Amino acid sequence: MLERVFSKTLKYVLFCNVYIYASMNIGKQSWLIDIASLLFFIILTIVAIVMKQITVFYVIYVFWWEEVIKTICNSLRYLIKKEQVRDFVNYKGYVSQRFFVLFVMFGFIFLFFGLMNNEDNPENLAQNIQIVKFQNIYFNISLVSIIVREVYVFNNKNLPIHLVPNNALSTGLFILFSSITMGILFWALLQKNIDLIPHSLEKYIIYAEVVPFLLIKFLFDKSAIKSKMKS
Numbered sequence: 001m002l003e004r005v006f007s008k009t010l011k012y013v014l015f016c017n018v019y020i021y022a023s024m025n026i027g028k029q030s031w032l033i034d035i036a037s038l039l040f041f042i043i044l045t046i047v048a049i050v051m052k053q054i055t056v057f058y059v060i061y062v063f064w065w066e067e068v069i070k071t072i073c074n075s076l077r078y079l080i081k082k083e084q085v086r087d088f089v090n091y092k093g094y095v096s097q098r099f100f101v102l103f104v105m106f107g108f109i110f111l112f113f114g115l116m117n118n119e120d121n122p123e124n125l126a127q128n129i130q131i132v133k134f135q136n137i138y139f140n141i142s143l144v145s146i147i148v149r150e151v152y153v154f155n156n157k158n159l160p161i162h163l164v165p166n167n168a169l170s171t172g173l174f175i176l177f178s179s180i181t182m183g184i185l186f187w188a189l190l191q192k193n194i195d196l197i198p199h200s201l202e203k204y205i206i207y208a209e210v211v212p213f214l215l216i217k218f219l220f221d222k223s224a225i226k227s228k229m230k231s
Contacts, residue, residue: 033152037145037149040145042218048139051138055124056183058128058139060183063172065143067102075095078095098173105177113128114131114132117183171221178220183213
């Protein structure tokens, strides 16, 4: 019954998300896309928590994929929409830096959060393997929503974009880096105090682990959206 309610709610939120994309004047209100995407991600993640289909690896891996998809779209802009790019040579180096950073981060995220962090938890380890194999429906929906957003932004001719070379550690990558650092600290703290946690509360640990990551994303994305609204 609960799963059916969440399924209907998720479909409604997804429909609203797509409707916002299709109906807005992105040239003037492109920040609405970011708001819709952020709210959808948070709601979907909460549903995944309630349905016990989430791990710390799930959240950080979504952050990683979001940056990969953005970087791929920026690479395509460099090849297809050159009028949106300033300083081709340096911008190409910027994109290459992002791919390198993401490649290094993937190895660490998969080995530490996907495998090592769950050696004593076969259930979470199995969920992480399913996520990597794209067998987790909530994770897959998150990726699809990100792809839809980026493809819509990429194809919209009215979007006022002027891509310039920048630091490889963008807002999204900073969120990813902060999440990795916080995840390691949580893991170390949990390992040190695991014996102090009552057995009756162990099933709620996932809430304490995942919610701070959502808070980080919400605060940084909120700041980025405010900047876009002002500009």
